[in-house]
Amino acid sequence: MKVLIIEDDPLHRSYLHEAVSAALPECGTVIEAENGTVGEKLARDHKSAHIVMDLQMTSRNGIEAARTIWKERPETRILFWSNYSDEAYVRGVSRIVPDGAAYGYVLKSASDERLKLALRSIFIESQCVIDREVRGLQQKSLGQTKGFTDSEYEILVDIALGLTDRTISKRRGLSLRSVQNRLQQLYDKLDVYQSVGDDHEDGRFNLRARAVMVAFLRKLLNYSALERAEAELQEWLDGK
Amino acid sequence: MKVLIIEDDPLHRSYLHEAVSAALPECGTVIEAENGTVGEKLARDHKSAHIVMDLQMTSRNGIEAARTIWKERPETRILFWSNYSDEAYVRGVSRIVPDGAAYGYVLKSASDERLKLALRSIFIESQCVIDREVRGLQQKSLGQTKGFTDSEYEILVDIALGLTDRTISKRRGLSLRSVQNRLQQLYDKLDVYQSVGDDHEDGRFNLRARAVMVAFLRKLLNYSALERAEAELQEWLDGK
DNA sequence: CGCCGTCTTGCGTGAACCCGCAGCTTGTTG
DNA sequence: CAACAAGCTGCGGGTTCACGCAAGACGGCG
Numbered sequence: 001m002k003v004l005i006i007e008d009d010p011l012h013r014s015y016l017h018e019a020v021s022a023a024l025p026e027c028g029t030v031i032e033a034e035n036g037t038v039g040e041k042l043a044r045d046h047k048s049a050h051i052v053m054d055l056q057m058t059s060r061n062g063i064e065a066a067r068t069i070w071k072e073r074p075e076t077r078i079l080f081w082s083n084y085s086d087e088a089y090v091r092g093v094s095r096i097v098p099d100g101a102a103y104g105y106v107l108k109s110a111s112d113e114r115l116k117l118a119l120r121s122i123f124i125e126s127q128c129v130i131d132r133e134v135r136g137l138q139q140k141s142l143g144q145t146k147g148f149t150d151s152e153y154e155i156l157v158d159i160a161l162g163l164t165d166r167t168i169s170k171r172r173g174l175s176l177r178s179v180q181n182r183l184q185q186l187y188d189k190l191d192v193y194q195s196v197g198d199d200h201e202d203g204r205f206n207l208r209a210r211a212v213m214v215a216f217l218r219k220l221l222n223y224s225a226l227e228r229a230e231a232e233l234q235e236w237l238d239g240k
Numbered sequence: 241m242k243v244l245i246i247e248d249d250p251l252h253r254s255y256l257h258e259a260v261s262a263a264l265p266e267c268g269t270v271i272e273a274e275n276g277t278v279g280e281k282l283a284r285d286h287k288s289a290h291i292v293m294d295l296q297m298t299s300r301n302g303i304e305a306a307r308t309i310w311k312e313r314p315e316t317r318i319l320f321w322s323n324y325s326d327e328a329y330v331r332g333v334s335r336i337v338p339d340g341a342a343y344g345y346v347l348k349s350a351s352d353e354r355l356k357l358a359l360r361s362i363f364i365e366s367q368c369v370i371d372r373e374v375r376g377l378q379q380k381s382l383g384q385t386k387g388f389t390d391s392e393y394e395i396l397v398d399i400a401l402g403l404t405d406r407t408i409s410k411r412r413g414l415s416l417r418s419v420q421n422r423l424q425q426l427y428d429k430l431d432v433y434q435s436v437g438d439d440h441e442d443g444r445f446n447l448r449a450r451a452v453m454v455a456f457l458r459k460l461l462n463y464s465a466l467e468r469a470e471a472e473l474q475e476w477l478d479g480k
Numbered sequence: 481c482g483c484c485g486t487c488t489t490g491c492g493t494g495a496a497c498c499c500g501c502a503g504c505t506t507g508t509t510g
Numbered sequence: 511c512a513a514c515a516a517g518c519t520g521c522g523g524g525t526t527c528a529c530g531c532a533a534g535a536c537g538g539c540g
Contacts, residue, residue, distance in 0.1 A: 012251060015251055159446070160453060161449075161450075162445045162446050162447075162450025162453045162454075163449075164445060175488070176489090178487080178488055180528070181487080181489090183527090184528075187528090192402075205404060206399070206402050207402075208402075209400070209401075209403075209452065210401075212402070212449065213466070214402075216466065217466070222463070223462070227457065404497090414518075415519050417518075417520065418517080418518050420499075421519090424499070447498075448497080
């Protein structure tokens with residue numbers, strides 16, 4: 001059995017190396033990659049079926065790397081080992097995981113025990129292991145309960161990118177009014193209407209910009225999600 | 241001599257501990273704090289004059305912690321040890337450093353040698369040590385060359401927070417038109433006018449939202465800066 | 481089939497935004 | 511002092527936004 005480690009930080013990388021060796025004595029070789037780009041390459045070269053990787057790397061985002069890896073070999077098992085449980089990450093991951101694939105999401109703050117347990121569960125037993133904290137978000141975000149619809153999330157990203165209503169309508173194939181409907185719906189859910197002291201109307205926000213801000217503070221958006229969205233946008237702009 | 245380490249990540253913390261011991265044999269005791277809050281407290285209790293700390297901690301931001309520490313004892317020497325050289329961080333740090341204080345900014349990607357050298361320079365020689373990469377940003381951001389004025393940065397933050405022109409004008413004591421002047425100036429510098437194919441006008445952006453987006457992509461803004469700005473905003477809103 | 485909830489679309493209005501033009505106040509420089 | 515650059519301000523108008531109102535489209539359910 002071969003395990004590929006994709007992780008930016010040298011300290012974390014060697015820690016992972018050790019943890020993998022300890023948790024999986026049957027593991028013959030452990031390979032290391034220091035960013036997403038070489039990670040993809042090594043995964044291809046070694047046909048490695050077992051990967052532990054960080055999200056948030058400078059060179060190439062973990063989600064990007066995972067997407068191309070899974071595109072080539074959907075049965076690859078990936079354990080995401082991340083510092084954060086931002087809803088943006090969780091949503092990004094669950095958007096790209098292939099049907100029936102075994103994967104995991106463990107926080108770096110988890111104990112050694114939990115990490116090792118997750119390693120065995122995923123790589124040996126082919127089971128999905130999602131950190132409890134992450135799991136909660138996933139329920140909320142995918143289920144409709146209290147969370148955001150895909151269409152709401154979509155338009156949130158679009159205004160964060162700085163598109164006009166008209167441009168959004170073209171991109172998403174909607175009428176101008178529909179776009180604005182979704183925006184209202186988004187403003188509702190994000191609770192942007194706190195006029196603070198409703199006595200005098202001066203304490204008011206620019207709804208569009210404010211929505212992006214609170215989404216960001218709530219970790220619904222983060223840098224990597226926006227970076228990815230920007231790339232998609234440029235692609236679309238080039239295409240037409 | 242006592243050294244206080246303030247760092248989220250246990251691995252990085254122990255690495256730092258070791259590096260400090262190796263670089264400063266004359267250092268008697270090394271204290272560790274796992275977030276900004278206890279870091280502040282320990283700094284107060286131990287009257288520790290030498291601090292190494294991370295920016296970007298979950299509990300309490302490094303910049304916040306440094307500010308209160310410096311407010312109490314401006315002669316404290318602080319070495320910031322960070323993963324990133326975002327202009328937002330650099331700007332945030334240089335905004336709070338007291339006159340004549342010795343401090344440093346070293347990236348985590350720096351070699352052991354460089355870290356140890358920086359430790360000695362700052363704590364023994366009272367010299368400022370700024371990583372080369374960071375230094376470049378600092379020049380640009382503080383000097384007027386190619387960078388952003390304080391007033392431009394200020395209004396950038398304000399629209400990122402989601403304030404209306406009117407609210408900004410009240411907050412900053414300007415007329416509505418002046419606010420809009422600064423906005424124009426900001427849009428210029430951020431180069432928001434790329435109408436892509438200028439043949440047909442469809443590829444257009446919402447300038448306000450787009451400005452925030454490109455500033456974010458350029459690391460002019462980041463989470464911690466916005467978090468801080470939001471706190472200040474709430475303070476101001478409560479005040480009146 | 482008829483009723484109802486959800487989603488989409490068009491129209492119209494008032495507000496906010498973007499910005500050119502022009503007058504005024506500063507601080508700087510020859 | 512005159513001249514000039516830089517910043518603040520008011521005015522006016524063209525555009526985009528936010529949103530209420532209302533008319534259709536689609537799918538489930540009795």
